[in-house]
Amino acid sequence: MNEVSRTVRRLVGGAWRADRGKTVTAFALVLAGAASAPLLAACLGAMTDDLLAGRSGAAALAGAGVAVFAVVSLTFGHFAHVAYFELSELAEIDFDLRLAALSNGTPRTAHHDRPEHADTFTVLQRESRRFHTGLGAVVSAAGLAIAMACTAILLAGVSALLLLLPLAVLPPLVAGRLADRAMDRARQDSAEPTRIALNLFRLATTARHGGELRVSALGPELRERHARLWGTATRRLWRGQLTATVIRAAGLVTFAAGYTGAVLVAVRSAVSGGASPGGVVLVVVLAVQVNQQVTTAVRLMQDLHRMATAHRRLDDLAAAVAEPPAAARHDPPDRLDRGITLEDVSFTYPGTTRPVLTDVRLTLPAGATVAVVGENGAGKSTLVKLLCGLYRPTGGRILLDGVDQREVAPDQWRLRVSAGFQDFVRYELTLRQAVGLGDLPRITEDAVVAAALERAAASDVVPRLPHGLCTQLGRSYADGAELSGGQWQKLALGRAFMREAPLLLVLDEPGSALDPEAEHTVFERYAAQARRIGRSVGAITVFVSHRLSTVRTADVIVVLDEGRVTEIGDHATLMAAGRTYAGLFTMQSSAYAFDDRHPANEAPTQPIAGSGPGRRKPGQG
Numbered sequence: 164m165n166e167v168s169r170t171v172r173r174l175v176g177g178a179w180r181a182d183r184g185k186t187v188t189a190f191a192l193v194l195a196g197a198a199s200a201p202l203l204a205a206c207l208g209a210m211t212d213d214l215l216a217g218r219s220g221a222a223a224l225a226g227a228g229v230a231v232f233a234v235v236s237l238t239f240g241h242f243a244h245v246a247y248f249e250l251s252e253l254a255e256i257d258f259d260l261r262l263a264a265l266s267n268g269t270p271r272t273a274h275h276d277r278p279e280h281a282d283t284f285t286v287l288q289r290e291s292r293r294f295h296t297g298l299g300a301v302v303s304a305a306g307l308a309i310a311m312a313c314t315a316i317l318l319a320g321v322s323a324l325l326l327l328l329p330l331a332v333l334p335p336l337v338a339g340r341l342a343d344r345a346m347d348r349a350r351q352d353s354a355e356p357t358r359i360a361l362n363l364f365r366l367a368t369t370a371r372h373g374g375e376l377r378v379s380a381l382g383p384e385l386r387e388r389h390a391r392l393w394g395t396a397t398r399r400l401w402r403g404q405l406t407a408t409v410i411r412a413a414g415l416v417t418f419a420a421g422y423t424g425a426v427l428v429a430v431r432s433a434v435s436g437g438a439s440p441g442g443v444v445l446v447v448v449l450a451v452q453v454n455q456q457v458t459t460a461v462r463l464m465q466d467l468h469r470m471a472t473a474h475r476r477l478d479d480l481a482a483a484v485a486e487p488p489a490a491a492r493h494d495p496p497d498r499l500d501r502g503i504t505l506e507d508v509s510f511t512y513p514g515t516t517r518p519v520l521t522d523v524r525l526t527l528p529a530g531a532t533v534a535v536v537g538e539n540g541a542g543k544s545t546l547v548k549l550l551c552g553l554y555r556p557t558g559g560r561i562l563l564d565g566v567d568q569r570e571v572a573p574d575q576w577r578l579r580v581s582a583g584f585q586d587f588v589r590y591e592l593t594l595r596q597a598v599g600l601g602d603l604p605r606i607t608e609d610a611v612v613a614a615a616l617e618r619a620a621a622s623d624v625v626p627r628l629p630h631g632l633c634t635q636l637g638r639s640y641a642d643g644a645e646l647s648g649g650q651w652q653k654l655a656l657g658r659a660f661m662r663e664a665p666l667l668l669v670l671d672e673p674g675s676a677l678d679p680e681a682e683h684t685v686f687e688r689y690a691a692q693a694r695r696i697g698r699s700v701g702a703i704t705v706f707v708s709h710r711l712s713t714v715r716t717a718d719v720i721v722v723l724d725e726g727r728v729t730e731i732g733d734h735a736t737l738m739a740a741g742r743t744y745a746g747l748f749t750m751q752s753s754a755y756a757f758d759d760r761h762p763a764n765e766a767p768t769q770p771i772a773g774s775g776p777g778r779r780k781p782g783q784g
């Protein structure tokens with residue numbers, strides 16, 4: 164009950180703060196409309212008695228009262244809706260914003276990896292769509308309380324026994340609560356198959372996956388899995404619905420017995436002369452209204468309880484994803500003098516048991532360009548995410564010029580980080596905004612955006628678009644320009660280059676959608692920028708790539724194997740050591756025949772398999 168009253172306070176408080184006049188008007192209209200229904204019954208009873216007694220004038224007056232109250236009860240609710248509908252939408256938006264803030268406003272991303280949190284997010288996304296009815300439910304509940312009070316007074320006037328009739332409200336209310344819980348359990352049980360089915364649906368309906376799905380002939384399998392999961396979710400929901408309906412019906416049957424008893428009490432009272440015939444009419448009409456009131460009360464309680472549960476879940480989720488404040492807070496250093504040191508860093512993703520990184524001991528010197536290489540799944544992206552502060556190491560520590568990264572607020576640290584991730588976002592905004600987002604305060608500065616594109620070797624994208632920087636991107640817009648995968652990635656790199664003096668520059672496989680030459684140019688420019696700011700602020704560049712010819716100019720090359728650092732050094736040192744790196748490099752250079760002295764002259768995307776279409780094939784020199 165506490166949860167419900169907290170939710171009511173939240174909804175009314177929000178409406179009051181948004182528009183007092185509309186809030187008061189809505190309540191006044193609903194209260195007047197609600198009170199008019201029992202008053203209509205009272206006029207009807209009086210009119211019956213006046214007619215039977217031959218008091219035509221009084222009967223006409225009572226009849227007019229019936230007409231007025233009928234109009235008021237039928238229309239005021241609609242006028243009230245006009246007053247509160249906009250305020251109700253605000254409640255939905257408010258909930259959505261809180262949910263979005265929890266999802267992406269937290270300093271780290273670990274909560275996205277926990278399936279139980281993912282399920283709660285799914286349930287809450289669905290529940291948030293109901294919040295626009297929240298204020299309406301509160302207003303109606305207030306009207307209902309007035310209607311019930313008027314009804315109770317009028318019934319007591321006929322027979323005190325009839326005051327027991329509202330007691331018959333209790334079983335349906337309790338039943339409604341139990342039914343609600345049953346439905347809530349069913350919704351939680353169906354959340355996982357629903358989430359997976361929605362993912363499959365998105366996969367099956369997103370245009371950019373169409374080609375691969377067709378070539379792999381995955382369409383039927385996807386549809387079959389989607390239907391199966393959807394079927395499972397629907398069956399669970401249906402079972403919950405059935406249980407809830409049976410419980411609710413049991414509650415309403417109890418009320419029906421009370422209703423019958425009330426009518427019998429009124430008839431007995433009239434027969435014994437205790438009540439007038441108008442009193443019997445009054446009870447018959449009011450008892451029907453009590454029935455409606457109970458049904459509405461149960462529905463409103465369900466709505467309010469469901470919203471209260473959603474709020475509670477949101478609060479629980481907020482508490483679960485909240486991080487304990489760090490023992491001491493430092494600002495990120497203004498510049499790096501020593502560099503970033505990883506001391507025995509280990510990491511296991513939340514909800515899993517297998518360590519992805521184990522005892523990583525590494526120094527990334529200030530101003531250095533560092534390349535991280537290794538096979539798929541070796542832990543390269545994970546290492547990069549730890550450096551960006553998206554996750555905390557589960558063992559060991561990361562020192563930023565000697566300061567433990569945990570003692571630096573992650574969002575402050577990230578203001579000094581520039582990153583281009585492997586799974587970059589395709590922002591369907593104007594080109595200027597899609598790039599400018601990399602440094603929000605300067606998003607509108609064309610010169611800055613153009614310079615960032617230049618640094619990312621992405622300037623060539625602009626003249627190919629009809630309105631240059633003003634071009635709307637994305638297929639969601641009728642006039643939106645669709646880009647190739649490589650062009651989208653170039654814009655993502657442009658975003659990464661928006662900040663001019665980051666302490667850490669990260670590029671996680673920029674070559675996934677770029678041609679080899681473009682990747683190499685990006686790396687060169689990245690390295691040039693790194694050297695420039697490396698000199699001024701000691702910035703470190705971290706570059707993840709499978710193309711060894713690209714990474715070999717890095718000052719430090721780190722080889723990861725199953726989450727462990729197996730080799731560290733520059734290209735010459737690692738080649739001289741003759742271990743994994745040297746083997747891979749030799750294999751790539753012979754498979755793709757790139758010139759050892761001219762790193763750009765090569766092509767492979769995959770390191771060893773040799774299946775990528777090289778610009779220069781073996782035998783081509």
Ligand SMILES: Nc1ncnc2c1ncn2[C@@H]1O[C@H](COP(=O)(O)OP(=O)(O)OP(=O)(O)O)[C@@H](O)[C@H]1O
Pocket residue numbers: 276512513515519537538539540541542543544545546
């Ligand atoms: N969010 C996650 N939750 C659980 N495990 C994860 C998660 N992300 C990655 N992993 C696991 O961690 C391991 C390392 O993944 P990571 O993405 O760091 O590898 P990588 O070296 O960057 O691989 P690739 O070259 O394919 O990009 C993999 O086994 C992967 O399955």
